[in-house]
Amino acid sequence: MKMVKKILVSRPIYCTVRPPGSKSMTNRALVCAALSDYASCLTGALDSEDTRVMIYALRSLGLTVEHNPDQSTVYVEGYGGIFPNKQAEIYVANSGTTARFLTAVLAATKDCSYRIYGKPRMHERPIGDLISALRQLGADIQTETGNDCPPVLIGKNGSFAGKAKVSGEISSQFLSALLMAAPLSASEVVLSVQGELVSKPYIQMTLEVMRAFGATVEAAEDFSRFRIPATSHYTQKQAETFHYAIEPDASAASYFFAAAAVTGGTVTVHSLSQNSLQGDMGFCRCLELMGCRVQYDVDSTTVTAPPNGKLRGITADMNAISDTVMTLGVVALFAQGTTRVTNVAHIRHKETDRIAALACELRKFGAAVTEFDDGLEITPPQAFPEGENAIDTYDDHRMAMSFAIAGLRVPGVTIRDPGCVAKTYPGFFDDLEKACR
DSSP states (O other): OOOEEEOOOOOOOEEEEOOOBOHHHHHHHHHHHHHSSSEEEEESOOOSHHHHHHHHHHHHTTOEEEEETTTTEEEEEOOTTOOSOSEEEEEOTTOHHHHHHHHHHHHTSSSOEEEEEOOTTGGGSOOHHHHHHHHHTTOOEEESSSSSSSOEEEOSSOOOOEEEEEEOSSOHHHHHHHHHHGGGOSSOEEEEEESOOSOHHHHHHHHHHHHHTTOOOEEOTTSSEEEEOTTOOOOOOSSSOEEEEOOBOHHHHHHHHHHHHHHTOEEEEETOOTTOSOGGGGHHHHHHHTTOEEEEETTEEEEEOOTTSOEEOOEEEOGGGGGGHHHHHHHHTTEESOEEEESOGGGGGSSSOHHHHHHHHHHTTTOEEEEETTEEEEEOOSSOOOSOEEEOOTTOHHHHHHHHHHTTTSTTEEEESGGGGGGTOTTHHHHHHHHTO
16 A cells, blocks of 8 residues: 655745755766776765666676665776676666666667566657667667567667667657767767757756766757767776766755745755756746745855745746756746746656646646646636645656645645655655754
8 A cells, every 4th residue: 555645834944955966967977887998986876766777777787886875876887888798688667767878878789689678657658769760870679569668679780870860859868868879889970859859958968977977979059960979988087986976956956946935935955056967957047037036156056935925927938947847836836827837748758747647736726727738827726725635646756746845835735655756866755854844
C-alpha cells in the first residue's frame, strides 16, 4: 500500500537552503566521465533514483564507478568509450536521461550488443526521433516492439559517423545524447536540428559539461547545427584525477522559491546564481513578473514575496524551463488573475502527461483550468474547498513536490505516493519541513 504525506500549513518561510546536486548535470557528467580516458571524481553529485540508475547502468557495462552518497561524490574510471562488457541488458527504470544518453552512446560502440529497458511508463515514452538520427549515422538499432518506444535493441553491425538530422520538438535529450556520443566517432559528425528545439538551456549545459571533460564541439549560435570534429575526444588534461563540481539542482530550488512566494516569506538558495549552467534559474524571472523581489548575489539567489502580499497572474512561454511548469501552476493558485503557460507541448511525454495531470490536480483546489495542446490557463478560485484534498502524483516526482507547496497555504493537503520524490530529491519533504520551522 502506498503511503500519503500530510502537508502542514506554514507561517511565512524565512530560510536559507542548499538543494542537492543537479540531476541533469550529474547524469551528463557521469556519461562524459565514463567516456573519458582518465579517472574523474564528481563532487556535489546528486544521490537519487535517477543518478543511481545511471551508476548501475555504467557498472553493468563493466565500468568501475564508486559512489559515496555521504560525501556526495562519485569516482569513475574512464575507459575511453571502450566498455569491458560487450553484451548487457541495461535497466533504466523511468530515467529519461539514462535511457536516451546510453542509447546513443551504446549505439556508437563497435562489436557490441545491448538491450535497454525500463519501467512500463518508460516503454511508453517516445524515442523514435533519436533512433532515426542514429540510423542516419549508421547505427544498428531498433525498438523491440516496433512502436518507437523502449525496449531498445542495439546490434553489433553499426557505425557512428557522418551527418544526421534530429527532431528537436519532443525532447532536447535526444540531441544531448547524440552530442555526448559523437566524440566516440573516429570521423566527423554533423548534427542538424529539425523544427523548434525545446529546452535549449539543457543543450548549453550539455556543451559545457562535454567541454569540461575535454571534448570539442562547434555550435551554431541558434543551436540549429553542430559539428564534432574527428579529433574531439574526452581526453586527459592532467596526470591526476579530474575533479568536476556539480551545482545544486535549480529545478529543486524552484519549490523553495515558490514557498517564499506563496507564504509571504523570503528564501535564499545557496550556491546558485545568475551564472548557473541550469536554465531553470529562469523560474525566478517568472516570480519576479508575478510581483516577487529577486536578488542575485555572487553565490546565492534570494526570492522575497511581494511587499503587498499580492501575486499577479502572468503569461509565460516556459519552453526553456519546462521542468518548472508545475511549480508555476501551483503558485498561480494564489495569484490575482489568470496565469497562462504556453509552448510546452513536449511535457506531455515526461514521467506522465504533465499538462493533463497538472490541470486535473489544480481543479481539486477549485481552480478553473483550460487545457491546450501546448499548455494551460489557470484562474484561481475565489475560495479553496474545505476538508482533505488528496493529490495524485502519477508516479511523477515533480507533481509531488509542486503540490506540497500548495499545502503550505491550503489546509488538508495530502500527497499520495510521496516516495516518488526519490527519483530526483529523496530528502525533499525533510528539507521542506526544516524550512518551515
